[in-house]
Every structure is written in structure tokens, then in C-alpha cells.
Amino acid sequence: MENFNAQFVISFLIIALGYCLKKWNILKEKDGEAMARLIFNVTLPSLIIVTFHSITIDSSLMMLVVLGFVYGIIVAILGLFIFRKEERRNKGMLGMLIPGFNIGLFAYPLVQGIWGEVGIKYFGMFDIGNAIITFGVSYLIGSYYAKEDVVLNFKHVAGKMGRSIPLMTYVIIFIINLTGLSLPGTVIDITSVISKANMPLSLLLLGIYLNFSFQKSYWKGIGRVLGIRYGVGLFFGLLGFFLLPVDDMFRYTVLIALILPMATSVLPYSVEFKYNQRFVGTAANLSILISFVLLWVIGNMIV
Template sequence: MDSFNSQFLYSVLIIALGYILKRTNLIKEQDGEGLARIIFNLTLPSLLIVTFHDIEIDSSLILLIVIAIVYGLIQAALGLFLFKNEEKRTKGMLSMMAPGFNIGLFAFPLVEAIWGKEGLKYFGMFDFGNALIVFGVIYVIGSIYSDAGERKDLKHVVGKVTKSVPLITYVTVCTLNFTGVTIPSVILQVSETISVANMPLSLLLLGIYLNFSFAKGSSRQIIKLLSLRYVVGLGIGILLFMFLPFESMFKYTVLIALILPMSASVLPYAVEFDYDRKFVGTVSNITIIVSFFLLWGVGTLLI
């Protein structure tokens, strides 16, 4: 438990450092865009290579992918139903924010610090299914209800998915693993060196993007959206934790994954589809704060 609390304290300090650097103008929020590209296209893929090159895939890990996809579809459907009486564009924006989780930037640094490669293995498999929701379902919802330009066809959506470097890395490394192809040691060694930077950079980025300037006049929508994400997520997570007949790490993964923050990809989608990016950014920040304290609470009780 002391180790768990210590890791959370270290994470809070690194996030706070990123926020202080932004507030003192030593780093600007715009600099976060370049840092995010480095994380998503370099340090995170490197971490995935190191974690998954020799992983033994069993049925429980495959089930994590299924859970992530099914839960994402359920949340998308609930979002469309809950916000059905909202104006068309508002309905699309809110429904787009209901499914999907920020696993790469938010969960991976904490999981790596607390459980190491074993934890990353489980959360990585969940993130595989989550990526299909984020780059497929969420993008489609945002596109359908947007008035910004022409709606994107299936070809465009598929193209968006296939350009995700983390998703490509998942598929490539797992395929090589299944077929028994060994990744050259030099690639593994370079990847391991680069992957060390993923945790501190990701936490710094969360601090850089943290913003306490919340939009006014939209508290009702925010409360409904947060209730959908956290009440449903925590409820289903607890049920699965209690009744799934798998090892503790599997149960921790499901319970924690379902209360993670909103996907980081939603904000770029809001820009692309001309939604209210300030509102989306506000809710994204709130979910980071809520999830952080929820995870600390869950961890304190269970670990």
C-alpha cells in the first residue's frame, strides 16, 4: 500500500510540475501538441513493443478486448438515448464524449509504475478494443451529427484508424508474436530505452493540458455526461470485479479501466467537426481530476 500511495504522490507531483511550467510560461500549452505527437508516435509504441513482443495471449486477455468493445458500444447507445432531446449538434458532441477512455496518456504511466509489465499487458489488451471504439465509433458519431463539411464515409474512417501508430503497433507486435517471429534484439533494446520516457512525458503532458477555467451555463449537460461515464462505469466495473472468475490483475484492469478519463482523441475530433472545443476541453479536464481521485480511492481500498 505504501508503494501504491507513493506512486500516486509522484504522479501528482509530475502533473503539478507540468501545470506550473505552463502557468509560468516556461512551456506553452501549444507545446503540448508536439509533446503529444512524440508520445503517441514514439514513446508509447516503444513501450508497446517492449511489453507485447513476448506476451502469452490467453482467453482472459482476449476477453478484455471484447469487454472494451462491447462496453464502448453500450456507452455510445446510452449517450445517444440520454441526449436524444438535445439540439442535433449538441447531441452529437455529448454522445461522442460518452464512450472511450484515455489509456495511453493517463492509465499507462500509473499502471507501469504500480504493476510494471504485467499490468501493462492487461491494460494494453483492453486498450486494443478501446482503440477501435475511439477511432471508429466515436469518430462516426462525431461525423454524423456535425455540420462541418461533408460527412465522412467508411473509407475515410478506415483510413483514420489505419493511421493510428499505437494501434498499428499493437497489431504488428501481436501478429509477430502469434506467428513466432522474433523481433531483432537491437529494436527491442532501442525501444526499451525510449519507452522509459513514456511515463514522465505523459504525466507532464496531463499537467500542461490541465485547465481549471470551466465553461459556464452547461453544468446540467456536464453532470449528465459525468453520471453516464462514472455511475455506469463504476457500477458495471464493480459487478464484473465481483463475479468474473479470473485472477486479480484481470479484475483490477476491468474495474479501473471503466472509470478512466475521456479519450484524448475527442478534442481533435471537436476541432475537426467544429464542435464547442472549450466545452470538450473543460469536460476532459474534469474527467482527469475525477478519475485520478477515483483511482486513488479504489486502489486504497483494494490493493
Template sequence: MESFNLQFLYCIMIIAIGYGLKRSNLIKEKDGEGLSRLLFNLTLPCLLIVTFNGITIQSSLIVLIIAGFVYGLIIASVGFLFFRKSPRKIKGMVRMMLPGLNIGLFAYPLVEVIFGHEGITYFAMFDVGNAFIIFGLSYFIASFYSEVEEVKLEAKTILVKMSKSVPLMTYLLVLILSIIGIRLPQPIIDVSEIISKANMPLSLLLLGIFLTFTFEKKNLKLMGHYLIVRYAVALAFGLACYLLLPFNEMVRLTIVLGVLLPASVSVLTYSVEFKYDKRFVGTLSNLTMVISFLLLWGAANFLL
């Protein structure tokens, strides 16, 4: 456990370095957008290629895909009930933020230092179900409540958006190859392994660069309601799965830790596309990062 806490401390230090670089104006927040694209479109796909190379897909791993998807549906349903009396724009903004989880940037660096590549495999499977929620359900919600008249919500639109997600397409590719037993050529694996080593430190630096603490008092009540719904449902679902599912420890740990992760970074993109309050969405997303980090540390210390 001492080694585990030390790894968390290292992660905090790297995040603090990223935040310090932004505060000192050596790196600007807009620079983080380019770094984010690099992580999502290169280092993360390479990490997935290395992680899934040669693994055997077991039934317990398929359960993680289902769990990631079902959790998204459940918390979205709770959000529909809880915020049903809110103004239309508020409904769209908070409801689109509830279902998705930030696994690619937030979870992987922590999981990699704690559980190694085995842990990445489990969380990657969980993220497959989560990806369909982010690019399907969250996008649907954001579009449905949008005041942007030219936006047309069609199945084709959602499918096109999903097909443009490099991480999601990589998930599906490596998953299919693993199921049918085809291995990628060794040079591709070797190059991917070299690039994938940059994913953990760059992801943590990016979290620090995007970290901000600006609040508008008028939004505090709404933020509080959102956070209560998000983490109450997460804790209830995670503990139920951990105590009741008849699968190995790592499967149950993945679910209970996975649902505690912060809001997906995609909501920032959706807030721009559908004309929601970007400052509110950004601030609330940052709050979930801080709270999730503390909850993950506490949960991991308790369960491991």
C-alpha cells in the same frame, strides 16, 4: 499499500510540475501538442513493443479486448438514450465523448509504476478494444451529428483514419507477432526499451500542461449530466465484471480500473474537425482527468 500511495503522490507531483511550467509560461499549451504527437507516435509504440515482446497470449487477455469494445458500445447506447432530447449539436458533442478512454497517456504511467510491465500488458489488451471504439464509433458519432457539410461518412474514411493511428497499428502488429510466436530482433527491443522509459514522465508532464480550470456557467448542467452518465455506467460495468467474471485478479482489476479512466484525447481532435465547441470539450475532458485520478486512487486502495 504505503508504496502504492507514494507512487500516486509522485505522479501528482510530476503533473503539478507540468501545470506549473505552463502557468509560469516556460512552456505553453500549444507546445503540448508537439509533445503529444511524440508520445503517441514514438514513446508509446516503443513501450508496447517492449511490453509484448515474448509474451504468451492467453484467453483471459483476449477477454480484455472484448471488454474494452463492449464497454464502449454499452456506454454509447446509454448516451444515446440519456441525451436523446438534447439539440443535435449537443448530442454529437457529448455522445462522441462518452465511449473512448484515455489509456495511452493517462493509464500507462500510473499502471507502470504500480504493476510494472505485466500491468501494461493487460491494459494494452484492454486498449485494443478501446481503440476500435475511439477511431470507429466515436468518429462515426462525431461525423453523424456534425454540421460540416463536406464531411462524408464512409467505411473507407474510418478505416483510413484507423490505419493512420501509429499506436493502433503497433497494437495490432505486436499482437499478431505474439500470437504466431515471432520475436522482433534484439536491437529493436533494446532501442525501444530505452525510448519507452521516457513515456511515463512525459505523459504525466503533458497531463499537467493540458490541465485547465475554466468553466462557463451555462454549461455546468450539461457537464453534470455527462459526468453522471459516464461514471455511473463505468462503476456499474466495472463492479459487475470484477464480481462476476471467472478470470484472475489482474484481468478483473484491469476492467474495473480501466473503465474509470478519463475521456479520450481524440475527442479534442474531433471537436476541431467537426466544428464542435472546443472550449467545452477541453474543459470537460480536464474534469474527467481530475475525477478519474481521484476515483482510481480510491478504487485501487480499496481493491489492492
């Protein structure tokens, strides 16, 4: 329990430092773009390599991949049904915010600090299914409703998924692991050093992107999005936590993963599809704040 609360305090202080650095004009939000590219393309893939290069993938871990994918499909369909009467573009914007979780930036720093590589292993397996939802399903929803008479271009979506370095790192390491091959020791040594930067950089980036300027006109739409995300997530998370006949770490993963913030990819999607970027940014910020509080409360109850 002490380690759990200590990690939350440390994480909160690093996020606060990132926010203060932005407010003091030492760093700007545009600097966060370069930092985000560094995290997603270098430190996060390094952490994935270090964690997954030698793990034994059993059926229970594979079940997490399936859960991450299936849950994303279910909640995406539910969201589109609830927003079915919305104007087309609004339906697309709201719909793409429902599926997908911010695991790489938000969950990994906390999980790494509390449970170490064991926690990363479990959340990483869930993130494989989640990544397909984030870079596939969420993108398809945003793309399809952005304009009238849009024809879904699956080749374009597949290409976008193929350009996701974290997702491709998962796939490559997964294949290497299943074939019984091993990476050179030099690769593991280098990635091990680089991976240590993932936690502080990710938390600083969350602070840099944090914004408390909200427009009142957004509350209704954002309230519906967050209500679906956290209402459904808590329901299925608690159901899985109490009913699934699995080990504790698996149960923690299911419960916590389903109440994580929305994926950071929704921000570039809103730019690409010309949706209301301020609305999307506000929703993403609020989901970070809500998830942080929920994880602290729930964590003190279960850990």
C-alpha cells in the same frame, strides 16, 4: 499499499510540475501538441513493443479486448439514447464524449509504476478494443451529427484508424506474437530505452493541458456526460470486479479501466467537426481530476 500511494504522489507531483511550467510560461499549451505527438508516435508505441513482443496471449487476455470493444458499443448506444432529444449538433458533441478511455496518457504511467509490465500487458489488451471505439465509434458519432444529411464514410474512418500509430503497433505486435515470430534484439533494446520516457512525458503533458477555468453554462451538459461515464463505468466495473471468475489483475483492469478519463482524441475531433472546443476541453479536464481521485480511493481499497 505503500508502493501504490507512493506512485500516486509521484504522479501527482509530475502533473503539478507540468501545470506550474505552463503557469510560469516556461511551457505553453501549444508546446503540448508537439509533446503529444512525440508520446503517441514514439514513446507509447515503444512501450507497447517492449511489453507485448514476447507475451503469451491466452483466452483471458483476449477477453479483455472483447470487453473493451463491447462496453464501448453499449455505453455509446446508451449515451445517444439519453441525448436523443438534444439538437443535432449538441447530440453529436455530447455523444462522442461518452465512449472511449484515455489509457495511453493517463492509465499507463500509473499502471506501469504500480504493477510494471504485467499491468501494462492487461491494460494494453483492453486498450486494443478501446482503440477501435475511440478512433472508430466515437469519430463516427461526432462526424455523423456534425452536419445535416451526412453520409457515413467508412473508408475515411478506416483510413483514420490506419493512421493511428499506437493502434497499428498493437495490431502488428499482435500478429507477430500469434505467428511465433520475434523482433531483432536491437529493436527491443532501442524501444526499451525510449519507452522509459513515456511515463514522465505523459504526466507532464496532463499537467500542461490541465485547466481550472470553467464556464457555469457548461455544468448541465458536462454533468450529464460525466454522470453517464462514471455511473455506468462504476456499476459495470464493480460488477465485473466481484463476479468475474478471473485472476486479480484482470479484475483490477476491468474496475479501473471503466473509470478512466475520456479519450484525448475528443479534442482534435471537436476542432475537426467545429464543436464547442472549450466545452469539450472542460469536460476532458474534469474527467482527469475525477478519475485521479477515484483511482486513489478505489486503489487504497483493493490493492
